Amino acid sequence: MVNDTFLKACRLQPARHTPVWLMRQAGRYMKEYMAIREKHSFLEMCRTPEIACEVTLQPVKAFELDAAIIFADILLPLPGMGIQLEFAKNEGPVIKNPVRSAKDIAAIRVTNPVDDVPYLLKAIKMVKAELNGRIPLIGFSGAPFTLASYIIEGEGSKNYVHTKSLMYSDPAAWDALMNKITDVIIVYLNAQIEAGAETVQLFDSWAGCLGPEDYRRFALPYTKKVIESVNKGVPFINFSANTGTYLDIVKEAGGDVTGVDWRVRLDEAWKTIGYERGIQGNLDPAVLFAPVKEIRRRVKEILDMAGGRPGHIFNLGHGIILGTPVDGVRAVVDCVHELSTR
């Protein structure tokens, strides 16, 4: 690996600078992306290896990023499971047959990604060939709770009433659903690793709707099982959003690196998680809209909180926001390198 700063940080080894990549770094804020998006639907882009490969590489060519992440969506495994997924124009994903009952859960299929998402595995192989060892490639999946809540709600949700109602009223049905999803995620991530992903990340984007005890009971065991079951030796990043009030519970899930959002102070979060583990984060994505001077100040603040300790991967606290200025992205990446080079 020509630039191994990211993999070194995953393993808590000192590197020549703090590595940086940005969640959702391939996306609509780039004109190169939009040029392709105008001609293809989002799902077409995900399902065409040549396009997924090209889009994965766009930010890597534009900025000095220390890792690439395969262009995909956390909901890609759903259709194979029997969930009817659609991306409405300019809106989020919508599921036509949301899962609400034990019968719905029984109908869910556990898929084999080699048959189900061959395009994703092919895209990973193509990206690897293009990167040619320059920087590592990250594979990813939605975490069990986040996928379950999507499947149950059928769309973005404010209060997660259907999800929580199922959890509270029928814990056995919840467990059955989560076990199926967990099994899918394990084979899905292992297939990405076999195709060449050098690191994998779980995105638990909606875990933060849960209080601490609900997270412990209804989300943690399944995330933990995924992490324990994925191929050893490949760094695992466990990112969850809005769970900063119970990182002491989140850390029980394991993983080499824990990703945190911007609502926590990085130094306190790392102390809670434990220094035997790496930390990823945690700039507020809205800061990329700020003047460069302010971006610089914020980047420095986070680097200072990390204190130069090996094991910090610089990232945002959540994905890049639509409309983010390209200059803001560049400022973050360049500042991290400039201010952290040892």
Place this chain on the structure above:
Amino acid sequence: MVNDTFLKACRLQPARHTPVWLMRQAGRYMKEYMAIREKHSFLEMCRTPEIACEVTLQPVKAFELDAAIIFADILLPLPGMGIQLEFAKNEGPVIKNPVRSAKDIAAIRVTNPVDDVPYLLKAIKMVKAELNGRIPLIGFSGAPFTLASYIIEGEGSKNYVHTKSLMYSDPAAWDALMNKITDVIIVYLNAQIEAGAETVQLFDSWAGCLGPEDYRRFALPYTKKVIESVNKGVPFINFSANTGTYLDIVKEAGGDVTGVDWRVRLDEAWKTIGYERGIQGNLDPAVLFAPVKEIRRRVKEILDMAGGRPGHIFNLGHGIILGTPVDGVRAVVDCVHELSTR
């Protein structure tokens, strides 16, 4: 006051049971409310004292609540300030002229609520007469940050990009806006107290989009000024949502009682806030959709975390969700009383 359990808790005095009220306790989950809502727009209901009074009393008649809260909306002061507010049918509030520049901010008027929202003050007097000293009445306002973010975004927001861009790029303009809003809130709350409200609460519903240092710099000073400037002797509740990772900063705002959401453990939150202050919360509003047995278990869990210490006001961690079963509301209120009676 016939039932003074709520006011005693605000003052950290022992009471015969833990008082309970529920944020958004007057609302669409009640058929009595819907019967009126079918005939009047939401703003009409707020602006007609007879209706606001009736709706305020509906939950008080249906459940054994220990406090009433005046039926109103946090955005009611906006039109008087020159902000064009509309409630779209079945959707949230929309502002037709969102504030985005120093010029927009200069045009905002600081209003006198006696002239601007006379209907609200009249409704408070009517409710007081109807309650006749049975339970206390709570007045309220949006907190400065939450009102500012509404005024700037113009509608509900996911990422608060406009709000944060203004904060980061023009802190002086932000300060000017927040000072105007703060001045409005102070006179607005004092007018409610003069009309008869025995307690006031700030709702900082959107503060949780801020990281700790942004909250400290861009929200805290103004909330603190409101709390310091409102009539002494009247209990003040400072509720903010999704700020559980920095309650040590939130507590600096002051107030007799701090309201917390369900993402924190009540015992840990109270320890952070300090026992010289009361705490309000913090049941996940989604739990009201659960079977009564589960509701009961959750209520007990929170009461146990409060440990019978005077100064706990039982509430949800956020407002009642649309569609909440009336039986769930009743179960919470009755369980709190049954399990906490001393």
